[in-house]
Amino acid sequence: MKLQKGGRDGAAGRGTMEEAKIKMAKTYQIVLAGSSWGVRNTFHSLVAILTTLVVITTIYLRQDGGHVSPKINASSSNSSSSSKCDLFSGKWVFDNESYPLYKEKECTFMSDQLACEKFGRKDLSYQNWRWQPHHCNLPRFNATALLERLRNRRLVFVGDSLNRGQWASMVCLVDSILPKTLKSMHSTANGSLNIFKAKDYNATIEHYWSPLLVESNSDDPVNHRVPERTVRVKAIEKHARYWTDADFLVFNTYLWWRRPVMNVLWGSFGDPDGVYKGVEMLRVYEMALRTWSDWLEVHVNRNKTHLFFVSMSPTHERAEEWRAAKGNNCYSETDMIAEEGYWGKGSDPKMMHVVENVIDDLKARGLNVQMLNITQLSEYRKEGHPSIYRKQWDALTQEQIANPNSYADCIHWCLPGVPDVWNELLYAYIFHQ
Structure with missing residues:
Protein backbone atom coordinates (compact mmCIF):
# COMPACT_ATOMS: atom_id res chain seq x y z
CA MET A 1 0.00 0.00 0.00
CA LYS A 2 1.14 3.53 -0.74
CA LEU A 3 0.23 6.74 0.98
CA GLN A 4 -1.23 9.45 -1.18
CA LYS A 5 0.48 12.77 -0.59
CA GLY A 6 -1.16 16.16 -0.52
CA GLY A 7 -1.96 19.13 1.68
CA ARG A 8 -1.84 22.91 1.57
CA ASP A 9 1.83 22.96 0.64
CA GLY A 10 1.41 20.77 -2.44
CA ALA A 11 1.75 22.59 -5.79
CA ALA A 12 -0.62 20.09 -7.36
CA GLY A 13 -3.23 20.93 -4.72
CA ARG A 14 -2.93 24.68 -5.37
CA GLY A 15 -3.10 24.19 -9.13
CA THR A 16 -6.19 22.04 -8.87
CA MET A 17 -7.89 24.58 -6.60
CA GLU A 18 -7.16 27.47 -8.97
CA GLU A 19 -8.41 25.47 -11.97
CA ALA A 20 -11.59 24.64 -10.10
CA LYS A 21 -12.18 28.32 -9.26
CA ILE A 22 -11.67 29.35 -12.90
CA LYS A 23 -14.00 26.63 -14.06
CA MET A 24 -16.66 27.75 -11.58
CA ALA A 25 -16.32 31.39 -12.73
CA LYS A 26 -16.70 30.41 -16.38
CA THR A 27 -19.70 28.29 -15.55
CA TYR A 28 -21.29 31.23 -13.73
CA GLN A 29 -20.69 33.47 -16.77
CA ILE A 30 -22.31 30.94 -19.07
CA VAL A 31 -25.44 30.89 -16.91
CA LEU A 32 -25.72 34.70 -17.02
CA ALA A 33 -25.11 34.88 -20.76
CA GLY A 34 -27.48 32.06 -21.52
CA SER A 35 -30.42 33.11 -19.37
CA SER A 36 -32.55 33.45 -22.49
CA TRP A 37 -31.95 29.86 -23.55
CA GLY A 38 -34.81 28.64 -21.46
CA VAL A 39 -35.44 26.58 -18.36
CA ARG A 40 -33.84 23.39 -19.69
CA ASN A 41 -30.45 24.99 -20.39
CA THR A 42 -30.57 26.83 -17.06
CA PHE A 43 -31.16 23.51 -15.29
CA HIS A 44 -28.10 21.95 -16.92
CA SER A 45 -26.03 24.98 -15.98
CA LEU A 46 -27.11 24.72 -12.34
CA VAL A 47 -26.07 21.07 -12.35
CA ALA A 48 -22.65 22.14 -13.65
CA ILE A 49 -22.31 24.69 -10.81
CA LEU A 50 -23.26 22.12 -8.17
CA THR A 51 -20.80 19.61 -9.62
CA THR A 52 -18.02 22.19 -9.51
CA LEU A 53 -18.86 23.04 -5.89
CA VAL A 54 -18.61 19.38 -4.96
CA VAL A 55 -15.17 19.18 -6.59
CA ILE A 56 -13.94 22.27 -4.70
CA THR A 57 -15.34 21.05 -1.39
CA THR A 58 -13.74 17.64 -1.87
CA ILE A 59 -10.35 19.21 -2.59
CA TYR A 60 -10.64 21.37 0.51
CA LEU A 61 -11.60 18.51 2.78
CA ARG A 62 -8.81 16.31 1.46
CA GLN A 63 -6.32 18.98 2.45
CA ASP A 64 -7.24 18.27 6.09
CA GLY A 65 -5.50 21.32 7.48
CA GLY A 66 -2.16 20.41 5.92
CA HIS A 67 -2.12 16.86 7.36
CA VAL A 68 -2.63 13.72 5.35
CA SER A 69 -4.16 10.65 6.96
CA PRO A 70 -2.64 7.30 6.00
CA LYS A 71 -4.80 5.54 3.42
CA ILE A 72 -4.53 1.98 2.19
CA ASN A 73 -4.25 1.78 -1.59
CA ALA A 74 -3.23 -1.01 -3.92
CA SER A 75 0.16 -0.35 -5.47
CA SER A 76 -0.13 -2.87 -8.29
CA SER A 77 -0.62 -1.32 -11.73
CA ASN A 78 -3.21 -4.01 -12.42
CA SER A 79 -5.35 -2.98 -9.46
CA SER A 80 -8.10 -0.41 -9.49
CA SER A 81 -8.10 2.36 -6.89
CA SER A 82 -10.93 0.61 -5.06
CA SER A 83 -9.04 -2.67 -4.73
CA LYS A 84 -8.51 -3.94 -1.22
CA CYS A 85 -5.16 -5.32 -0.18
CA ASP A 86 -4.70 -8.25 2.20
CA LEU A 87 -2.35 -6.72 4.75
CA PHE A 88 -1.80 -10.10 6.38
CA SER A 89 -0.48 -11.89 3.30
Whole structure:
Protein backbone atom coordinates (compact mmCIF):
# COMPACT_ATOMS: atom_id res chain seq x y z
CA MET A 1 0.00 0.00 0.00
CA LYS A 2 1.14 3.53 -0.74
CA LEU A 3 0.23 6.74 0.98
CA GLN A 4 -1.23 9.45 -1.18
CA LYS A 5 0.48 12.77 -0.59
CA GLY A 6 -1.16 16.16 -0.52
CA GLY A 7 -1.96 19.13 1.68
CA ARG A 8 -1.84 22.91 1.57
CA ASP A 9 1.83 22.96 0.64
CA GLY A 10 1.41 20.77 -2.44
CA ALA A 11 1.75 22.59 -5.79
CA ALA A 12 -0.62 20.09 -7.36
CA GLY A 13 -3.23 20.93 -4.72
CA ARG A 14 -2.93 24.68 -5.37
CA GLY A 15 -3.10 24.19 -9.13
CA THR A 16 -6.19 22.04 -8.87
CA MET A 17 -7.89 24.58 -6.60
CA GLU A 18 -7.16 27.47 -8.97
CA GLU A 19 -8.41 25.47 -11.97
CA ALA A 20 -11.59 24.64 -10.10
CA LYS A 21 -12.18 28.32 -9.26
CA ILE A 22 -11.67 29.35 -12.90
CA LYS A 23 -14.00 26.63 -14.06
CA MET A 24 -16.66 27.75 -11.58
CA ALA A 25 -16.32 31.39 -12.73
CA LYS A 26 -16.70 30.41 -16.38
CA THR A 27 -19.70 28.29 -15.55
CA TYR A 28 -21.29 31.23 -13.73
CA GLN A 29 -20.69 33.47 -16.77
CA ILE A 30 -22.31 30.94 -19.07
CA VAL A 31 -25.44 30.89 -16.91
CA LEU A 32 -25.72 34.70 -17.02
CA ALA A 33 -25.11 34.88 -20.76
CA GLY A 34 -27.48 32.06 -21.52
CA SER A 35 -30.42 33.11 -19.37
CA SER A 36 -32.55 33.45 -22.49
CA TRP A 37 -31.95 29.86 -23.55
CA GLY A 38 -34.81 28.64 -21.46
CA VAL A 39 -35.44 26.58 -18.36
CA ARG A 40 -33.84 23.39 -19.69
CA ASN A 41 -30.45 24.99 -20.39
CA THR A 42 -30.57 26.83 -17.06
CA PHE A 43 -31.16 23.51 -15.29
CA HIS A 44 -28.10 21.95 -16.92
CA SER A 45 -26.03 24.98 -15.98
CA LEU A 46 -27.11 24.72 -12.34
CA VAL A 47 -26.07 21.07 -12.35
CA ALA A 48 -22.65 22.14 -13.65
CA ILE A 49 -22.31 24.69 -10.81
CA LEU A 50 -23.26 22.12 -8.17
CA THR A 51 -20.80 19.61 -9.62
CA THR A 52 -18.02 22.19 -9.51
CA LEU A 53 -18.86 23.04 -5.89
CA VAL A 54 -18.61 19.38 -4.96
CA VAL A 55 -15.17 19.18 -6.59
CA ILE A 56 -13.94 22.27 -4.70
CA THR A 57 -15.34 21.05 -1.39
CA THR A 58 -13.74 17.64 -1.87
CA ILE A 59 -10.35 19.21 -2.59
CA TYR A 60 -10.64 21.37 0.51
CA LEU A 61 -11.60 18.51 2.78
CA ARG A 62 -8.81 16.31 1.46
CA GLN A 63 -6.32 18.98 2.45
CA ASP A 64 -7.24 18.27 6.09
CA GLY A 65 -5.50 21.32 7.48
CA GLY A 66 -2.16 20.41 5.92
CA HIS A 67 -2.12 16.86 7.36
CA VAL A 68 -2.63 13.72 5.35
CA SER A 69 -4.16 10.65 6.96
CA PRO A 70 -2.64 7.30 6.00
CA LYS A 71 -4.80 5.54 3.42
CA ILE A 72 -4.53 1.98 2.19
CA ASN A 73 -4.25 1.78 -1.59
CA ALA A 74 -3.23 -1.01 -3.92
CA SER A 75 0.16 -0.35 -5.47
CA SER A 76 -0.13 -2.87 -8.29
CA SER A 77 -0.62 -1.32 -11.73
CA ASN A 78 -3.21 -4.01 -12.42
CA SER A 79 -5.35 -2.98 -9.46
CA SER A 80 -8.10 -0.41 -9.49
CA SER A 81 -8.10 2.36 -6.89
CA SER A 82 -10.93 0.61 -5.06
CA SER A 83 -9.04 -2.67 -4.73
CA LYS A 84 -8.51 -3.94 -1.22
CA CYS A 85 -5.16 -5.32 -0.18
CA ASP A 86 -4.70 -8.25 2.20
CA LEU A 87 -2.35 -6.72 4.75
CA PHE A 88 -1.80 -10.10 6.38
CA SER A 89 -0.48 -11.89 3.30
CA GLY A 90 3.13 -11.04 2.56
CA LYS A 91 6.73 -11.66 3.52
CA TRP A 92 9.36 -10.37 5.93
CA VAL A 93 12.01 -8.09 4.43
CA PHE A 94 15.28 -7.33 6.20
CA ASP A 95 15.51 -3.56 6.73
CA ASN A 96 18.21 -2.27 9.06
CA GLU A 97 17.75 1.32 7.88
CA SER A 98 14.12 1.90 8.87
CA TYR A 99 13.89 -0.65 11.68
CA PRO A 100 13.70 -0.86 14.60
CA LEU A 101 11.11 1.88 15.02
CA TYR A 102 12.53 2.70 18.48
CA LYS A 103 15.48 1.71 20.65
CA GLU A 104 14.96 -0.70 23.53
CA LYS A 105 17.09 1.38 25.90
CA GLU A 106 15.21 4.56 25.04
CA CYS A 107 11.75 3.25 25.89
CA THR A 108 10.93 4.60 29.34
CA PHE A 109 8.42 1.89 30.16
CA MET A 110 10.06 -1.17 28.57
CA SER A 111 9.06 -4.47 30.20
CA ASP A 112 11.86 -6.60 31.62
CA GLN A 113 10.04 -9.65 30.32
CA LEU A 114 10.56 -8.41 26.75
CA ALA A 115 13.86 -6.49 26.95
CA CYS A 116 16.05 -9.13 25.31
CA GLU A 117 19.05 -6.89 24.63
CA LYS A 118 19.12 -5.72 28.24
CA PHE A 119 19.28 -9.30 29.45
CA GLY A 120 22.16 -10.37 27.28
CA ARG A 121 21.01 -11.14 23.76
CA LYS A 122 23.83 -10.29 21.34
CA ASP A 123 22.23 -11.07 17.98
CA LEU A 124 19.83 -8.16 17.43
CA SER A 125 18.79 -8.87 13.84
CA TYR A 126 15.29 -9.78 15.10
CA GLN A 127 14.74 -6.01 15.39
CA ASN A 128 15.37 -5.29 11.70
CA TRP A 129 12.56 -7.05 9.90
CA ARG A 130 9.76 -5.22 8.09
CA TRP A 131 6.48 -6.84 7.10
CA GLN A 132 5.78 -6.40 3.39
CA PRO A 133 2.28 -7.27 2.11
CA HIS A 134 2.35 -8.82 -1.36
CA HIS A 135 0.45 -6.13 -3.28
CA CYS A 136 0.67 -2.99 -1.17
CA ASN A 137 2.63 -1.24 1.57
CA LEU A 138 1.88 -0.68 5.22
CA PRO A 139 1.67 3.02 6.08
CA ARG A 140 4.70 4.19 8.02
CA PHE A 141 3.95 4.44 11.73
CA ASN A 142 3.70 8.09 12.80
CA ALA A 143 3.54 8.54 16.56
CA THR A 144 2.42 12.18 16.34
CA ALA A 145 -0.41 11.31 13.96
CA LEU A 146 -1.56 8.48 16.21
CA LEU A 147 -1.56 10.63 19.35
CA GLU A 148 -3.48 13.31 17.49
CA ARG A 149 -6.05 10.68 16.52
CA LEU A 150 -6.17 9.61 20.18
CA ARG A 151 -6.60 13.14 21.50
CA ASN A 152 -9.17 13.03 24.34
CA ARG A 153 -9.62 9.30 23.68
CA ARG A 154 -8.81 5.88 25.18
CA LEU A 155 -7.06 3.04 23.36
CA VAL A 156 -7.49 -0.06 25.53
CA PHE A 157 -5.92 -3.47 25.04
CA VAL A 158 -7.86 -6.23 26.82
CA GLY A 159 -6.51 -9.73 27.25
CA ASP A 160 -3.49 -11.78 28.31
CA SER A 161 0.29 -11.26 28.44
CA LEU A 162 0.62 -11.39 24.62
CA ASN A 163 -1.90 -8.57 24.44
CA ARG A 164 0.06 -6.82 27.19
CA GLY A 165 3.19 -7.16 25.06
CA GLN A 166 1.40 -5.46 22.18
CA TRP A 167 0.35 -2.70 24.57
CA ALA A 168 3.97 -2.30 25.74
CA SER A 169 5.03 -2.08 22.10
CA MET A 170 2.49 0.67 21.42
CA VAL A 171 3.67 2.61 24.46
CA CYS A 172 7.28 2.34 23.24
CA LEU A 173 6.25 3.46 19.75
CA VAL A 174 4.88 6.79 21.04
CA ASP A 175 7.08 7.23 24.11
CA SER A 176 10.09 8.81 22.38
CA ILE A 177 8.25 11.86 21.04
CA LEU A 178 6.94 12.88 24.48
CA PRO A 179 8.95 14.90 27.02
CA LYS A 180 9.37 13.20 30.38
CA THR A 181 7.06 15.67 32.14
CA LEU A 182 4.25 15.13 29.61
CA LYS A 183 3.75 11.39 30.06
CA SER A 184 2.87 9.14 32.96
CA MET A 185 2.10 5.55 33.89
CA HIS A 186 -0.08 4.28 36.70
CA SER A 187 -2.10 1.22 37.67
CA THR A 188 -5.56 0.79 39.10
CA ALA A 189 -8.17 -1.95 39.62
CA ASN A 190 -5.82 -3.90 41.87
CA GLY A 191 -3.12 -3.73 39.20
CA SER A 192 -5.31 -5.13 36.43
CA LEU A 193 -5.48 -1.84 34.54
CA ASN A 194 -2.23 -0.13 33.49
CA ILE A 195 -2.63 3.34 32.02
CA PHE A 196 -0.07 5.25 29.97
CA LYS A 197 -1.08 8.87 29.50
CA ALA A 198 0.14 11.44 26.96
CA LYS A 199 -0.79 14.56 28.93
CA ASP A 200 -0.74 17.16 26.16
CA TYR A 201 -3.14 15.05 24.13
CA ASN A 202 -5.25 13.87 27.08
CA ALA A 203 -4.85 10.47 25.44
CA THR A 204 -4.41 7.13 27.18
CA ILE A 205 -3.05 3.79 26.00
CA GLU A 206 -4.15 1.14 28.47
CA HIS A 207 -3.98 -2.58 29.16
CA TYR A 208 -6.56 -4.48 31.14
CA TRP A 209 -5.60 -7.96 32.36
CA SER A 210 -8.33 -10.43 31.46
CA PRO A 211 -6.68 -13.54 29.96
CA LEU A 212 -9.94 -15.40 29.31
CA LEU A 213 -12.11 -12.28 28.75
CA VAL A 214 -14.83 -13.71 30.98
CA GLU A 215 -14.39 -13.95 34.75
CA SER A 216 -12.01 -16.65 35.96
CA ASN A 217 -9.82 -17.71 38.86
CA SER A 218 -6.83 -16.46 36.84
CA ASP A 219 -7.86 -12.81 36.94
CA ASP A 220 -5.26 -11.63 39.46
CA PRO A 221 -2.61 -9.80 37.38
CA VAL A 222 0.21 -11.29 39.49
CA ASN A 223 -1.01 -14.48 41.17
CA HIS A 224 -2.81 -16.12 38.28
CA ARG A 225 -1.03 -19.42 37.81
CA VAL A 226 -3.52 -21.84 39.28
CA PRO A 227 -3.55 -25.63 38.81
CA GLU A 228 -7.30 -25.87 38.18
CA ARG A 229 -8.30 -23.17 35.71
CA THR A 230 -11.96 -22.22 36.13
CA VAL A 231 -14.17 -19.79 34.21
CA ARG A 232 -17.55 -18.23 34.89
CA VAL A 233 -18.49 -18.49 31.28
CA LYS A 234 -21.53 -16.20 31.49
CA ALA A 235 -19.90 -13.44 33.57
CA ILE A 236 -17.98 -10.53 32.03
CA GLU A 237 -19.29 -7.41 33.79
CA LYS A 238 -16.55 -7.50 36.44
CA HIS A 239 -14.03 -6.76 33.68
CA ALA A 240 -16.11 -4.86 31.14
CA ARG A 241 -16.89 -1.96 33.45
CA TYR A 242 -13.26 -0.88 33.14
CA TRP A 243 -13.36 -0.54 29.36
CA THR A 244 -16.99 0.29 28.59
CA ASP A 245 -16.36 3.84 27.39
CA ALA A 246 -13.11 3.20 25.44
CA ASP A 247 -12.81 4.63 21.94
CA PHE A 248 -10.61 1.83 20.61
CA LEU A 249 -10.76 -1.69 22.05
CA VAL A 250 -8.22 -4.35 21.11
CA PHE A 251 -9.04 -7.84 22.43
CA ASN A 252 -7.28 -11.17 22.44
CA THR A 253 -7.68 -14.51 24.20
CA TYR A 254 -6.09 -17.77 23.19
CA LEU A 255 -3.17 -19.37 25.06
CA TRP A 256 -4.94 -19.60 28.39
CA TRP A 257 -7.51 -21.88 26.79
CA ARG A 258 -4.99 -24.44 25.52
CA ARG A 259 -6.12 -27.55 27.40
CA PRO A 260 -8.54 -30.36 26.48
CA VAL A 261 -11.10 -29.58 29.19
CA MET A 262 -11.98 -26.37 31.00
CA ASN A 263 -13.61 -26.21 34.40
CA VAL A 264 -16.83 -24.16 34.18
CA LEU A 265 -18.56 -22.59 37.18
CA TRP A 266 -22.26 -21.79 37.22
CA GLY A 267 -22.58 -19.50 40.22
CA SER A 268 -19.97 -17.26 41.83
CA PHE A 269 -16.58 -17.97 43.33
CA GLY A 270 -16.95 -18.74 47.03
CA ASP A 271 -20.60 -19.72 46.63
CA PRO A 272 -21.10 -23.14 48.26
CA ASP A 273 -24.02 -23.79 45.91
CA GLY A 274 -22.00 -23.10 42.76
CA VAL A 275 -21.98 -25.87 40.16
CA TYR A 276 -18.67 -26.95 38.62
CA LYS A 277 -18.39 -29.07 35.51
CA GLY A 278 -15.58 -30.01 33.15
CA VAL A 279 -16.49 -29.12 29.56
CA GLU A 280 -14.61 -29.69 26.29
CA MET A 281 -12.43 -26.62 25.75
CA LEU A 282 -13.60 -25.58 22.28
CA ARG A 283 -17.21 -25.52 23.46
CA VAL A 284 -16.33 -23.38 26.48
CA TYR A 285 -14.25 -21.06 24.28
CA GLU A 286 -17.25 -20.45 22.06
CA MET A 287 -19.54 -19.89 25.05
CA ALA A 288 -17.14 -17.30 26.47
CA LEU A 289 -16.86 -15.48 23.14
CA ARG A 290 -20.65 -15.47 22.80
CA THR A 291 -20.86 -13.82 26.23
CA TRP A 292 -18.27 -11.28 25.07
CA SER A 293 -20.08 -10.60 21.79
CA ASP A 294 -23.47 -10.26 23.49
CA TRP A 295 -21.99 -7.70 25.86
CA LEU A 296 -20.51 -5.75 22.95
CA GLU A 297 -23.79 -5.74 21.06
CA VAL A 298 -25.68 -4.25 23.99
CA HIS A 299 -23.13 -1.89 25.54
CA VAL A 300 -20.83 -0.57 22.81
CA ASN A 301 -21.51 2.90 21.45
CA ARG A 302 -21.46 2.18 17.72
CA ASN A 303 -20.90 5.82 16.88
CA LYS A 304 -17.80 6.01 19.06
CA THR A 305 -16.00 2.73 19.70
CA HIS A 306 -13.81 0.90 17.18
CA LEU A 307 -13.35 -2.81 17.88
CA PHE A 308 -10.47 -5.15 17.06
CA PHE A 309 -9.65 -8.76 17.84
CA VAL A 310 -6.06 -10.02 17.56
CA SER A 311 -5.79 -13.61 16.35
CA MET A 312 -3.60 -16.32 17.88
CA SER A 313 0.00 -15.50 18.69
CA PRO A 314 1.97 -18.63 17.69
CA THR A 315 4.50 -20.39 19.91
CA HIS A 316 7.76 -22.06 18.84
CA GLU A 317 8.31 -24.71 21.48
CA ARG A 318 8.96 -27.76 19.27
CA ALA A 319 11.87 -27.40 16.86
CA GLU A 320 10.99 -30.59 14.98
CA GLU A 321 8.03 -28.68 13.52
CA TRP A 322 10.46 -26.61 11.42
CA ARG A 323 12.72 -29.64 10.76
CA ALA A 324 15.29 -28.91 13.47
CA ALA A 325 16.49 -31.32 16.14
CA LYS A 326 13.75 -32.87 18.24
CA GLY A 327 13.79 -31.69 21.83
CA ASN A 328 14.94 -28.19 20.92
CA ASN A 329 12.82 -25.04 20.79
CA CYS A 330 13.36 -21.36 19.99
CA TYR A 331 16.52 -21.24 22.12
CA SER A 332 19.57 -20.16 20.07
CA GLU A 333 17.46 -19.54 16.95
CA THR A 334 18.65 -16.55 14.92
CA ASP A 335 16.89 -17.09 11.57
CA MET A 336 13.21 -17.08 10.72
CA ILE A 337 11.32 -19.93 9.06
CA ALA A 338 11.64 -19.65 5.28
CA GLU A 339 8.87 -22.09 4.33
CA GLU A 340 5.96 -20.05 2.95
CA GLY A 341 2.70 -20.92 4.65
CA TYR A 342 4.43 -22.61 7.60
CA TRP A 343 1.95 -23.40 10.38
CA GLY A 344 3.05 -24.90 13.67
CA LYS A 345 1.05 -26.99 16.10
CA GLY A 346 1.05 -24.13 18.59
CA SER A 347 -1.76 -22.50 16.59
CA ASP A 348 -5.23 -24.04 16.56
CA PRO A 349 -7.30 -23.40 13.39
CA LYS A 350 -10.48 -24.64 15.09
CA MET A 351 -10.21 -21.92 17.71
CA MET A 352 -9.56 -19.34 15.02
CA HIS A 353 -12.71 -20.46 13.18
CA VAL A 354 -14.74 -19.99 16.37
CA VAL A 355 -13.53 -16.39 16.60
CA GLU A 356 -14.30 -15.77 12.94
CA ASN A 357 -17.84 -17.17 13.30
CA VAL A 358 -18.57 -15.06 16.37
CA ILE A 359 -17.28 -11.91 14.64
CA ASP A 360 -19.32 -12.71 11.51
CA ASP A 361 -22.45 -13.09 13.65
CA LEU A 362 -21.76 -9.73 15.28
CA LYS A 363 -21.38 -8.14 11.86
CA ALA A 364 -24.76 -9.58 10.85
CA ARG A 365 -26.18 -7.84 13.93
CA GLY A 366 -24.72 -4.53 12.81
CA LEU A 367 -21.53 -4.41 14.89
CA ASN A 368 -18.16 -4.56 13.14
CA VAL A 369 -15.11 -6.10 14.81
CA GLN A 370 -11.93 -6.04 12.71
CA MET A 371 -9.84 -9.19 12.98
CA LEU A 372 -6.10 -8.47 13.06
CA ASN A 373 -4.81 -11.74 11.64
CA ILE A 374 -1.27 -11.77 12.99
CA THR A 375 -0.96 -15.56 13.18
CA GLN A 376 0.57 -16.51 9.83
CA LEU A 377 3.04 -13.63 9.70
CA SER A 378 4.17 -14.39 13.26
CA GLU A 379 4.54 -18.12 12.57
CA TYR A 380 7.72 -17.44 10.57
CA ARG A 381 9.45 -15.62 13.46
CA LYS A 382 10.87 -18.42 15.58
CA GLU A 383 13.89 -16.23 16.37
CA GLY A 384 11.78 -13.34 17.75
CA HIS A 385 11.08 -14.75 21.24
CA PRO A 386 12.91 -13.80 24.45
CA SER A 387 14.21 -17.34 24.89
CA ILE A 388 16.51 -17.09 27.93
CA TYR A 389 17.07 -13.33 27.51
CA ARG A 390 14.61 -11.87 29.97
CA LYS A 391 14.20 -11.27 33.67
CA GLN A 392 13.84 -14.56 35.54
CA TRP A 393 11.19 -14.14 38.21
CA ASP A 394 12.38 -17.23 40.11
CA ALA A 395 15.97 -18.33 40.72
CA LEU A 396 17.15 -20.85 38.15
CA THR A 397 18.04 -24.35 39.28
CA GLN A 398 21.32 -26.02 38.37
CA GLU A 399 19.39 -28.35 36.07
CA GLN A 400 17.89 -25.39 34.23
CA ILE A 401 21.21 -23.64 33.88
CA ALA A 402 22.68 -26.81 32.40
CA ASN A 403 19.79 -27.04 29.91
CA PRO A 404 18.72 -23.59 28.66
CA ASN A 405 15.97 -25.13 26.50
CA SER A 406 14.13 -25.97 29.71
CA TYR A 407 13.47 -22.36 30.65
CA ALA A 408 13.47 -20.61 27.28
CA ASP A 409 10.43 -18.39 26.73
CA CYS A 410 9.16 -19.29 23.25
CA ILE A 411 5.75 -17.69 23.80
CA HIS A 412 6.29 -13.96 24.29
CA TRP A 413 8.18 -11.64 21.90
CA CYS A 414 11.26 -9.43 22.22
CA LEU A 415 10.82 -5.67 21.85
CA PRO A 416 11.47 -4.02 19.50
CA GLY A 417 10.19 -6.83 17.34
CA VAL A 418 7.16 -8.70 16.08
CA PRO A 419 4.48 -6.92 18.19
CA ASP A 420 5.54 -3.60 16.61
CA VAL A 421 4.28 -4.96 13.29
CA TRP A 422 1.00 -5.96 14.93
CA ASN A 423 0.68 -2.32 15.95
CA GLU A 424 1.57 -1.10 12.46
CA LEU A 425 -1.38 -3.18 11.23
CA LEU A 426 -3.60 -1.74 13.95
CA TYR A 427 -2.39 1.76 13.03
CA ALA A 428 -3.32 1.18 9.39
CA TYR A 429 -6.86 0.20 10.34
CA ILE A 430 -7.31 3.00 12.87
CA PHE A 431 -6.67 5.52 10.09
CA HIS A 432 -8.34 3.60 7.28
CA GLN A 433 -11.74 3.08 8.95
